[in-house]
Amino acid sequence: MGAAITLELSRRGHKVTTFEKFPSFHDRGSSHGHSRMIRKAYFEGDFYVPLLERCYDLWQDLNERSGQQLFQKTGGLFIGTEDRQLVVQSLASAKRYDIEIELLEADEVARRFPALRLPTGYVAVYESGAGILDPEKTWNYMVNEALALGADIKFDCGVSTLNIEAGGVRVVSKEGEIFCEHLVLSAGPWNRKYISDNLGLDLDLVPSRRTLHWFAPENNSHFQPEVFPPNVWEERNGDIFYGFPLIEADEGVKYGFHTAPLGGVDPDNMNREVREDEIREIMDKLQKRIPSLGQGHLRSKCCLYTMTPDHHFAIGALPGHPSIILAGGFSGHGYKFTPVVGEIVADMVEDRSPIYDLSHFDPARL
Ligand SMILES: Cc1cc2nc3c(=O)[nH]c(=O)nc-3n(C[C@H](O)[C@H](O)[C@H](O)COP(=O)(O)OP(=O)(O)OC[C@H]3O[C@@H](n4cnc5c(N)ncnc54)[C@H](O)[C@@H]3O)c2cc1C
CATH class of the missing domain: 3.30.9.10 (D-Amino Acid Oxidase, subunit A, domain 2)
Structure with a gap:
């Protein structure tokens, strides 16, 4: 999801910095296994x-x-x-x-x-x-395409802390701090712990x-x-x-x-x-x-x-944090949606009205 979102935002001309906790091509999350x-x-x-x-x-x-x-x-x-x-x-x-x-x-x-x-x-x-x-080949293509479009993708560089500031979020990693207007969280199985540790919200993920x-x-x-x-x-x-x-x-x-x-x-x-x-x-x-x-x-x-409790996704702004968009809770059936999740999240970042009925995916229900 992170690769697809990075690619779509880069294609639309946004300045994107993406952080990945592990080195590239890792098998510790949800998106490996060849099919x-x-x-x-x-x-x-x-x-x-x-x-x-x-x-x-x-x-x-x-x-x-x-x-x-x-x-x-x-x-x-x-x-x-x-x-x-x-x-x-x-x-x-x-x-x-x-x-x-x-x-x-x-x-x-x-x-x-x-x-x-x-x-x-x-x-x-x-x-x-x-x-x-093919998740591995897709990931490879999306990441390389996003890099070619100018995205800054930092591997082996987990985000440690988020600080909410006026107009956006300050993101801290071992490479220092950056300020972003919009933050997209697509940390897969780590989303809950990460959101809870940084924002004090406990979402049912x-x-x-x-x-x-x-x-x-x-x-x-x-x-x-x-x-x-x-x-x-x-x-x-x-x-x-x-x-x-x-x-x-x-x-x-x-x-x-x-x-x-x-x-x-x-x-x-x-x-x-x-x-x-x-x-x-x-x-x-x-x-x-x-x-x-x-x-x-x-x-x-x-x-x-x-x-998630209803097995539907969680895509949207976090309750109380309009500049933070969550793309998570994919409940074991999200992979096929990666390119459209890229588009949906990019539309949210750009504050466009949704094209689809996303009411089932509201993070606030969690
Ligand atoms: C065995 C299996 C079979 C599946 N089969 C299908 C299927 O047939 N069809 C289908 O549509 N879906 C399927 N799915 C579901 C689909 O693969 C997932 O919904 C999708 O891969 C989720 O991707 P993700 O990006 O949300 O999570 P992940 O791939 O886990 O990515 C999250 C990333 O966030 C990174 N991260 C975490 N914390 C931090 C941090 N603090 N800083 C920086 N980076 C961080 C992690 O390292 C990880 O790379 C399957 C899933 C599994 C596990």
């Missing part, structure tokens, strides 16, 4: 769809400008029973916004996507426009640990994107897990749980080692649903979500 899903028949709420329409244009534009495949259209499958949110709300969003989808029964899924096994009573919503984003796991398939041909698009599953007990096809032959197929037990972690002190029981849990799940993948564990990694 993110993009989809439009949005089960999290149909009010996201107008933003997604814009995102699709912006991702296409990013592909063209970078000359790389940062967005790859593959189609996507959303699997579950017809009485739960994933299927019900995906269908509702598709109907309201006329998004091209197909509702598939288990035998049709087995015919078209042979590695997948739907249990009795499960159906799949297939969205042909869904696809995969909960850093939540997730694990990612890569597996070597028995038969690579069954895990290519055309026969194995990105897929999200909602089980009868509400567990949601998701996975991606084989994008590069030696990378493996990635799976992880979207849902997790309640409770937050401290992003500075959490255990970043993936435990045996976490690997066993996802392997057990895959052995049932995608049997030809449930062995062959290659490696695992930790990543962080930042959850």
Whole structure:
């Protein structure tokens, strides 16, 4: 988000200084792991769809400008029973916004996507426009483009203190102090601690640990994107897990749980080692649903979500601090929105009226 916001503000001619606590290309936040899903028949709420329409244009534009495949259209499958949110709300969003989808029964899924096994009573919503984003390549492109436009990006340079002054904010880091008219906070899982320590506001933004796991398939041909698009599953007990096809032959197929037990972690002190029981849990799940993948564990990694109570984003001025804009609380589904978040935040900095309904994202509700 920080890279997208820096790029958009730089493009509009603003003087931007960006601080990143870690060296470049780090894996301690929320934006690493080589793949993110993009989809439009949005089960999290149909009010996201107008933003997604814009995102699709912006991702296409990013592909063209970078000359790389940062967005790859593959189609996507959303699997579950017809009485739960994933299927019900995906269908509702598709109907309201006329998004091209197909509702598939288990035998049709087995015919078209042979590695997948739907249990009795499960159906799949297939969205042909869904696809995969590459977070590392996107980050690299956005940062380099912003630098070329004159942004000052300071790596390994966390902001330690904020001092509110007349007309703006003074930002303190190991490189000294700068005064800015507008400050955008997009510190991901660190937002809560940072806002609380500096501004005395306690916002309900909960850093939540997730694990990612890569597996070597028995038969690579069954895990290519055309026969194995990105897929999200909602089980009868509400567990949601998701996975991606084989994008590069030696990378493996990635799976992880979207849902997790309640409770937050401290992003500075959490255990970043993936435990045996976490690997066993996802392997057990895959052995049932995608049997030809449930062995062959290659490696695992930790990543962080930042959850809000309603799982909607937090984008807007901080209560009582009109010159500080928060872009956070992305609740494990924000990546696909990065370019449009860049535009929304830049509009806020420029005090333009919002183009979208952002009422669900007001930080004041937290
Ligand atoms: C495993 C996993 C899978 C996901 N899958 C999807 C998906 O398929 N589709 C999708 O749309 N979304 C997905 N998401 C969600 C998406 O990746 C996140 O919403 C998004 O990456 C959040 O980005 P961010 O910039 O808010 O946070 P981060 O990427 O964590 O960035 C915050 C940055 O702030 C820096 N920082 C913190 N404190 C300071 C400070 N004091 N000074 C300077 N810098 C500081 C940190 O070092 C960090 O680099 C997934 C997330 C995870 C973890």
